[in-house]
Amino acid sequence: MNDTGATQPHAAPTLEPGFKGIVRDWSSDQRSFKTASWGKVMMWAFLLSDTFIFGCFLLSYMTARMSTTVPWPNPSEVFALEVFGVHMPLLLIAIMTFVLITSSGTMAMAVNYAYRRDRKRTTMLILVTAFFGAMFVGMQAFEWSKLIHEGVRPWGNPWGADQFGATFFMITGFHGTHVSIGVIFLLIMARKVWRGDLDNARPGFLTGRKGRYEMVEIMGLYWHFVDLVWVFIFAFFYLW
């Protein structure tokens, strides 16, 4: 939409730093976000709204847990695994955390190589990210089936407060859906990068918007957000 040529002449001298800059940007004509493209701003706006959704989920979990008079099941024990006869609390969750962090790291590097126009490395790194994402979803499926097998239901469980199952399936399910959509998104983008759509500004099949390398960064924002949400779920649901 806005190529750099349009913003370059007036961008350099007028942009002020600090709080004064915020006031200037917001009260200025035309656009408040001077350096971010509209695509990036829209992704941030979406992520902000998603923050509120996950915020409300965690909030309802807090409310359920604080208001119940029945003891809450101990997540450290519920999510423990027996590995070669050794009792490891929260092992699977720890591995899932590391897998997701690693995928975030490879995504960040994919964005970096995308801006260097390195098609091969970008594609590879996006595919590695998608692989780790799929691995995460796989482990989550394992965790779900294990808990369902042990008798956890949205309306009850063998260890304590009934609300445990409802909040668990809701929060991790919604997050897992985000990861799954992200993996699909990543695979589509890997194909675009590999085929050279971003170099040739080829219109996308759905929106018809021309391919450009910033798309990788915008998709990266989504992926990092999924990792970010997991940081909060890990802290509040699994460790608390």
Next chain:
Amino acid sequence: MDHAATATPATAPHEEHQQHPIKLYLTVWVWLFILSVGSYMVDILQFQGLLRWGLIVTLMLLKAGLIIAVFMHMAWERLALSYAILVPPVLILVFVAMMAIESSYTEWMRVFFLSGGT
């Protein structure tokens, strides 16, 4: 246009093209690992009480900060955007305070009127 943007990286006030050394991402990655191990250790070592909550929240916020600032490039955005995105979630904290009061009240009602019941 792109050549002009990449030719003057230091003086130009942050263009739409983010370019940082790979080493930065690897460093952040290692730190995220260390912090995650830290929060896992909180559970393994069975810290309890204020120490536990304090460590969990501190490690969580450090990890979230690193992801937002470096991986999502928020540190290099204009403050107009950063504030627009980072300030509204504060409202969630207000909501948390409200629901904490509400749920304490609900629990008290349950204990008092349902004879410690469900």
